Amino acid sequence: MWTPRELLRSAGLRFALLYTVAFMISVGVIGWMTVLTVAGALERQAQRGVENEASALVDEFNAGGRQDLEAALAGRFANPSTHTRYAVVEADGRVVLGDRTLLQSGQDPGAAHGTLRGNMPRIASRELGDGSRVMVADDLAEVREIEAVVTRAFQVALAVAGILGLGTGLLISGALLRRLDTVTRTAEAVVGGDLTQRIARTGSEDEFDRLAATLNRMLDRIDGLMANLRQVSTDIAHDLRTPLSRLRQSLEATRRRATTIEDYQDAVDRAVEETDRILEIFSALLRIAQIEAASLRSGFRRVNLSEILQTVAEAYAAPAADGGRSLTAHILEDVWIDADRDLLAQLFVNLVENALQHTPQGSTISLELKDSGDRAVAVIRDDGPGIPPEERENVLRRFYRLERSRTTPGNGLGLSLVAAIADLHGGRVTLSNGQPGLQVRVAFPQGHEPARR
Amino acid sequence: MKILAVEDDASTLALLVSSLAEAGHAVERATDGPAGLRLALDGAYDVAVIDRMLPGLDGLELVRRLRASGVQTPVLFLTTMSGISDRVDGLEAGGDDYLVKPFAFAELLARVHALARRPPLGRVETVLRAAGIELDLVARRVRRAEDIVDLQPREFSLLEFLMRNAGQLVTRRQLLENVWGFHFDPRTNIVETHMSRLRSKLNKNAEPDPIETVRGAGYILHVDAS
The missing domain is CATH 3.40.50.2300 (Response regulator)
Known part of the structure; x- marks a missing residue:
């Protein structure tokens, strides 16, 4: 699955190794301190042991003189398991009983007791009433033995900690790599072009699972944007080919048929008009794309929504009347929202033009602005043929046109621009049955900071 | 220039x-x-x-x-x-x-x-005159010859812009921006509709039309209508 190099480079293993080394150092320090403390305590205990023994022998002497002392010592000598050695030294330095070496190792026979380094014995020496001394000594072999045992125990612990730490490190880094590997594999697949791939979740809600969820959401968003982009490219290719081929045909026809300067001038005028229409589609698309991609609202100001709607109603009253339709307005005054004035004007112009274009003569179009608490709500209603319920969502899409509207002028971008502008302002466009006709409701948040997507 | x-x-x-x-x-x-x-x-x-x-x-x-x-x-x-x-x-x-x-x-x-043609800063005009038309910016009143011409507010603004630029071509987009504040191109002929209403009010006594339509470009209000 992973090469040793990958494992060694793994951050998990490096952390585990670092942790192991720190752990081993602390085990070592604890061990060293334990040995020192234990050895110290044992040495002090040994010293107390010989002091007590010497005192006991002095007591024997005081109770029954040299005889009792010798009897007691004989008893001690009879016990083979003891490491304790004894000597009785006369005033002139002769060892009369016991271990002669004691006198040599005890550098100062006159000292009450002596402490020697290393395995040298602990010695206690006491004056007896008759000028002689009794000496008791105990070597430290036992202490050293215990010390060695403890030290060895800690060495073993150190080795076990090292092995465990290393093993755990490998396991942890393996597990980390395994978890990250699913992320890497999915990301690679996405890079390779398969945007449908998602990272498998374990459902454990740990940090990896949460990361996977976040990355999946990011992939959903990218997928959505890509689908949108593909759709737009297809739409552009399709909807721009029509006017472009019309332009080409007309130019071709001119080339063949035109004879006079006037013919050519007419043809050029028509070509300019057609080009303007194509440019108009381009700028409408560009504008929708810019509005959809806009992330900052630096251009937003506090604007008077009532005033904008009034201007639109006023501007369209005459054209509507000329077209045999009536436009009525019921606009609540002084409704202010944070917005881009130009974009809002365009939104309402598009909606009114849409209504004018898709209703028969004699229709009435009403424009209304009201306040519903936290929202400013604009309603544009007509009594025309309306939009079938199943088509209402579609008409907000780019280039989408109802079958019966194919013959009326328009590029199918008006309502998608409306949706994009409303979205930028944190608003919502709802299409419904105007009973009869179509009702478009646009609700804007009235707070000072409109929410963004 | x-x-x-x-x-x-x-x-x-x-x-x-x-x-x-x-x-x-x-x-x-x-x-x-x-x-x-x-x-x-x-x-x-x-x-x-x-x-x-x-x-x-x-x-x-x-x-x-x-x-x-x-x-x-x-x-x-x-x-x-x-x-x-x-x-x-x-x-x-x-x-x-x-x-x-x-x-x-x-x-x-x-x-x-x-x-x-923008007037220098500080100079405020109160009455515009061109083509025998007098437009009073303070009283919001328009006279042609001696007759008072009754205009809607937008028709008034439309005439005002034409008169400020009298003798010059004024485009449809300039009018949309300056009269309605629309910085985009509506599909409907708002300008044409209002222009025709303005004309019929200005010329109600069959005077010569002071406003010339330049096809595909815009309008000119001639300084001297004759």
């Missing part, structure tokens, strides 16, 4: 210079920001046409520095962008008008003329 054109695209600049010269203007040119700023600082121009994106010094920054130096030459920005806050940015930097490429040449010329 003496016009400064600052544009880095060679073919656009050539077209700009030749067309403005054809319309009878003296044109000086610069192809980058610093050169444009040097020329503009002379202040001896009636109008400056400046591209938004320039090498060396951005068009916005150029105008900002120009204004900071106290030069009040009217500036028309040209741009290929029409981002949602582009126009506002341009005006806030000190630009006076804004034109998005591609544009019809008549549109550019009409805007250059309109900028050049």
